[in-house]
Amino acid sequence: MTATFALAAFLARWAPAIRHDLAASESEPLTLADLLARADDEDRARWERLNLGYPDPRGAPWLRAAVAARHAVLTADDIVCCSGAQEALSCTVAALVRPGDHAVVVLPIYQPAEQAVTSLCATTGVPLREEAGIWRLDIERIAAALRPETRLVVMNLPNSPTGAQIEADGLDAVVRLCRDRGIWLVNDEVYGLTTTADALPAVADLYERGVSINGLSKGFGLPGLRVGWAASRDHSLLSRIVVAKSRSSSCLSAASEVLAHVALKSEAAIRQRNRAIGQGNATRLRQVAARWPGLLEVGPAQNLAFAFVRYRGAGSSDAFARDLAGRAGILVLPGSLWRSPLAPVAEDGLRIGLGRRASEGALGALAAHLSGRAAAPAA
Structure with missing residues (x-):
């Protein structure tokens, strides 16, 4: 169907x-005019001598370094750039699960993100719960949904459409739960810049099997650039993400790479x-x-x-x-x-x-x- x-x-x-x-x-x-006005001499020179050939499939090294600089412990080698955050999430899931695996998805979530998981393996949904108008993650329900074959937990926190956030102790608890069982934790963090709470660490910084999905569409107001990324300390996983990505976009637009670098430095x-x-x-x-x-x-x-x-x-x-x-x-x-x-x-x-x-x-x-x-x- x-x-x-x-x-x-x-x-x-x-x-x-x-x-x-x-x-x-x-x-x-x-x-475009506003963004270029923010460019320093280095990025303006990149823009003016831009070569419109195929860029590095992982993203330009200087772009990946700028993304990594937003993290506490990551380097450019821990980043793979993609054509938007949804491609980054889909390629990550494709690189992680196989038939016979089980995944847990926190709901509600963007429908294509959910389908990226359900199309590949058995999946259990765990809804957020509401208390006095505030939406929260129910960690006990995640724990109850886990199976021996569970390989992956997928979240979108801060969440759309509910706006749900997660506090530091709650994030630590999810990481402990996944670490104890060797489960991968993927979080779509695209609304991190627009949350009303203080920024929390990315799951890729907290957990050796954590993957942070992010991009420039939401908090930066740059959906037209189609720039997203997956961040992880596991280089074997990143290599598999690049392989999955080769079946869709292959690489970013060279122009978008330069403009994304300008935006990241003007964050x-x-x-x-x-x-x-x-x-x-x-x-x-x-x-x-x-x-x-x-x-x-x-x-x-x-x-x-x-x-x-x-x-x-x-x-x-x-x-x-x-x-x-x-x-x-x-x-x-x-x-x-x-x-x-x-x-x-x-x-x-x-x-x-x-x-x-x-x-x-x-x-x-x-x-x-x-x-x-x-x-x-x-x-």
């Missing part, structure tokens, strides 16, 4: 007619800009939700790229989102788009994007639509 991708189908159905986009989960995109300034935008939009969302407490429930802020808002009105969150798109041209994503055959996930939520400057106007349009709907006479 052909696997479906519900989020892509939803966007294909509704995005063409949308006037106000609250579906995005990335930070405000940078323009602090880009992060400061993006957090200010997200914080402003998070405040505006709370103001909107406060006017309709019986309709939208906003929990404690956990991420500045998006919020997971619980829908408390009549009907389903899916129907509400479709009505918003069709009647008001406002795009939000219902929780049903993260539905999984592995285990139930929260479907009464709406993921609302906060990372873009245009989100402020879109939230204003949402408020105006809700006001008009409340004032309309009953049919």
